[in-house]
Amino acid sequence: MPGIGENEIWNLNPYKNHELGVLSTFIVPDTNICAPGIIVEGPESSGKTFTVIKYANYLRKKFDVKWMQIKCDYCMTRRRVLRKVLEFMEEILEVDPDYTEYRRRIHSSRQMSHCENLSNFTYVLKHTFGSALENKVKEVRSQTVLFVLDRVDRMLISEQIGELCGALTRLHEQDDLFQGICFVFVVNRADYLNLSTMSIPTIQFTSYNIEQINNIIGKKFVSDEWLEAVYRDLDSAKISKKQLQIFIRSFVEYIVKTYGSYFGHNIDMIIPALRRLWPAFYEPIKARGSIKPRVNDVLTTFMRKRRLLQTEYGLVTKIADENGIKVGDKFISRELQSPTKAKENNKMRYDLPLRTKYIVVASFLASFTDPKYDMVNFSKNRELRSNRRVRYKRRKTNTSNETMGTKLMSPKPFSLERMLAILRSVATEFDVGQELADDVQLQNDISTLTSLKMLIKMGAHDTIGGATKWRTNMEWSAVQQIANDVGFKIENYLQY
Structure with missing residues (x-):
């Protein structure tokens, strides 16, 4: 043998x-x-x-x-x-x-x-x-x-x-x-x-080092079948397969170095992010039909969009901070699209039921609004409601919805009773058909948000300091998208 x-x-x-x-x-x-x-x-x-x-x-x-x-x-x-x-x-x-x-x-x-x-x-x-x-x-x-x-x-x-x-x-x-x-x-x-x-x-077995990871992923991305598909899609006589291979390897190297502190040595986390970010680098060379240094090469595209690529926008999840859109078989970050495409796909989709979306909005309002304005913001009193509309109108003319003030920098703790009161006011005013009488289901939804780290329970081990406090753990862009999904103008309730 x-x-x-x-x-x-x-x-x-x-x-x-x-x-x-x-x-x-x-x-x-x-x-x-x-x-x-x-x-x-x-x-x-x-x-x-x-x-x-x-x-x-x-x-x-x-x-x-x-x-x-x-x-x-x-x-x-x-x-x-x-x-x-x-x-x-x-x-x-x-x-x-x-x-x-x-x-x-x-x-x-x-x-x-x-x-x-x-x-x-x-x-x-x-x-x-x-x-x-x-x-x-x-x-x-x-x-x-x-x-x-x-x-x-x-x-x-x-x-x-x-x-x-x-x-x-x-x-x-x-x-x-x-x-x-x-x-x-x-x-x-x-x-x-x-x-x-x-x-x-x-x-x-020990982990691969960064150089080995670059070689492994680069080899995977320039495999014959995938490279042929990209080459046919480009359909340009000005781009050779050798140029395309160099472009892809440079793309892999830059992204791995950018997100290296987040990925570590986990290849399973790197590949999905590369697939999401690839259209941002691929579209410029497809539109021009060639790869030209200082115009649409990897370094130039990276430097042009580095403010977005060096944030969490390239590493989206499916629930809380999804800022990406799937177009065909491609996953494109929302901020990396053209303004026209971003406007067309403005409606986001989440794996959250309607009731849970209202809880997310209510918890954000409870964390970022002053309790002394609750009567003005959420009361059913006709006089207070009219004052609120005047205040909203004045606020809209002076403030842009795209920028948030310093009061929205950190969430403040709130009691569960206050959040539930805000929830009932918001849901009954903007969605009359939404039934909130099922206390058991409400508690289940709150537990789900807590397990997803979208809602944080504070002071659970404090047996002397009083009632348990809560705070939201959602970023503004995600909450704004959820509020838009349910047709709720959350900007009108925030103090800038």
Whole structure:
């Protein structure tokens, strides 16, 4: 049998040569020297799963090693993990599902068919080997069978993950038939499994550095398929593929450096932001039909829009601070669009029900309005309402809605009763059909906003200082958009 070539495996991931070398020491095609279990640990986006899968595919291509990846963050329970192991073993052993003896032994018991515990799993696995053809059993026993349990630490805590991993690692002790079965546990931290006393080999992955991240993402963005699509979309004879590759790599480098303090070394966070910001750099070269230095190159576009790119506008979320719009398959930041397109897409959409939007508006008003003006702002008294309209009219003529004064710089705490009173006044005046009598539903909505950090509960541990206070945790632009969605002129209620 040919051996594992160092140069061959190093090409699988050139940034993880050391880790691949250790991996190839413990996981080999020979069942006599292959480790029964191995732990691969490292932080997010350190290349753990990618490297292990690349190595497993290499073993399958060169040595015909059978392997399977089990995504434990989707399986969640040990029963589903064990069932996937059994199903794969049945597949490679080519067990006939119509085999009478096999069906009688395996499927007659509900506990065995569901594999609800490890003892049942071992029993069923033995009979799976016994129900297969002899030549298939010999073939499977002569080669390593690899199971990659990816993100096994994401399973439910109640499933006793450490016990499961320990039992699977000792599976070869139950019977000689299981000698060639190897399990790879991919986790963020190995101490979470509590297996330090079992002497299981552990390979530790470290995060990619910034230069490596630039190379990895740059290579991903200039992949042949994506580059061809962009090149065809440009449809310009003045731009070559080489120029486009240089442009894309420069774009990746600038964005990674700009948001490096926020991203850290997490590639999964970088790629979505690159996709959102790409149209801001791509549209100028598409409009001109060429890439010209000091006109529409990456540096010039970056410097022209640096005030927006260096803020949170490139890192929007789906609820509180969404300032972006999806146009087709592209995600474009609202502030990076042309004024015409921004006006056309002025209506924002949020994953919030109508009642919750009113609570957001009411909490913002409670934090940024003076309580002494509550009677003027929110009272049903006809005289006070007329005074309010006069004051609004005078305020509108002197103040722009686009700029906020110093009084809106920091939110002030308020009592829950005051916020609910403002909510009832606002909702009943501007949306008569909105029913607010359900106190239970109101409390649920407030709890939801608190869990989303859109509403902050203050003084929860102060047992002597009086009533609990609250304050809003929403920025002005997001609240203004929500108020516009419900047709509420929130600017008229704020003191500048």
